[in-house]
Amino acid sequence: MQALTAGLEKEFAYCADVTAQHYENFSVISWFIPKDLRPHFCALYAYCRGVDDLGDEWTGNRLEALDQWEQQLDLCYNGRPTHPIFRALQISIQTYHLEKRDFLALIEANRMDQSISSYETFSDLAAYCACSANPVGRLVLQLFGYRDDRRQKLSDDICTALQLANFLQDLSVDIPRGRLYIPLEDLRQFDVDLTDLQAGRFNRQISCLMDFEIQRTEQFFRSGQPLEHMVPTRLGKQLRLYRLGGQAILEALRRRGGNPFPRPTVSALAKAMLIVKLFISPRHIGGESH
Incomplete structure (x- = not known):
């Protein structure tokens, strides 16, 4: 080196x-x-x-x-x-x-961020994540010598999940910048008024919307989780740390009933508990068995 x-x-x-x-x-x-x-x-x-x-x-x-x-x-x-x-x-x-x-x-x-302020469908948003997040995971795999399609796909799921979690966490930060990273079709599905989001007014419709977004993000985390057992142990631990960190953001939102205003954060205690969780075999943790 x-x-x-x-x-x-x-x-x-x-x-x-x-x-x-x-x-x-x-x-x-x-x-x-x-x-x-x-x-x-x-x-x-x-x-x-x-x-x-x-x-x-x-x-x-x-x-x-x-x-x-x-x-x-x-x-x-x-x-x-x-x-x-x-x-x-x-x-x-x-x-x-x-x-x-x-x-x-x-x-x-x-470059897309300079001209695109919102995304009509989740497919559109996922295509953005394919540029903004997924390449990072692929580059990390390349550092470890992995270039196969299977691992890259699992990495894409984890990176997309992390990006989506950050979008939910940063909703109150992105909106003042004129950017919305929640599909407009989802706002319509849950009857969310964009002006309420822009004003930071939390209500039942936004709570239902956020619950939907959290569940979809969790699905991506679950889909990509097997990657942690397809790489060397230490990299697997690092990947698990990333995943648990992203899921902690979702849990912080859940505890607030999905309220993204003001920006939710993960407490120091929650971070410490995640470090402990890293050293517990996944099969002993509810919902993480394979």
């Missing part, structure tokens, strides 16, 4: 700082990730974080900034990037043969 990162210690340290500084419900990198892979996880996360920041927070021309981000990615594959994140990422790409299309999909998702 030292030979791989020789001369780029500062760049990988930069990526590690990006990973450590940004808020997440649960740690992106834990000791479950083998030590030699952690710098590459940080490089991957720093890339993803950078794309999202450009798409959500950049005060200038976001499309132009995303184009520049893509140019740096191009240089990772056929040149010499100048940005520290990409200088580190180039080593990860070359070492683990990471697919360019997955990195590009993440950029495309943020």
Whole structure:
């Protein structure tokens, strides 16, 4: 590992700082990730974080900034990037043969965010998740040498579930930005008035809507769960941590009757309990047997 990162210690340290500084419900990198892979996880996360920041927070021309981000990615594959994140990422790409299309999909998702503010159907939203979330799981599998369709499909389900859970958690954050990540067809099904969501007015219709969205998200978590037993034990633990973290968001919403206003959070105690749960065999936990 030292030979791989020789001369780029500062760049990988930069990526590690990006990973450590940004808020997440649960740690992106834990000791479950083998030590030699952690710098590459940080490089991957720093890339993803950078794309999202450009798409959500950049005060200038976001499309132009995303184009520049893509140019740096191009240089990772056929040149010499100048940005520290990409200088580190180039080593990860070359070492683990990471697919360019997955990195590009993440950029495309943020381009979509600049022109699309809502999604008519769940199929439309799922297609967005295929760009905004699923490529991350596929890249993680590639770091471990997995490229088969079966594992990728299971990973897609978990990543889609995590994305959907975050959408539900961040409803009160996204709406002021002019974005709604709940299908409009679902609002109509449960007779939810968009103006109530925009005003943060919680009512019975929104409660029923959120219950429906929570159940659908849980289905994706359950569908992808077998992946945890199809990878090395430590990666399986990390994947389980991600899943349990996403399910904890759903549980936090359930305890509030589905009220997303203000933004629900997972308590420190709940996080600690999840760490304990990681070391309990799934067959001893209700609803997690196979």
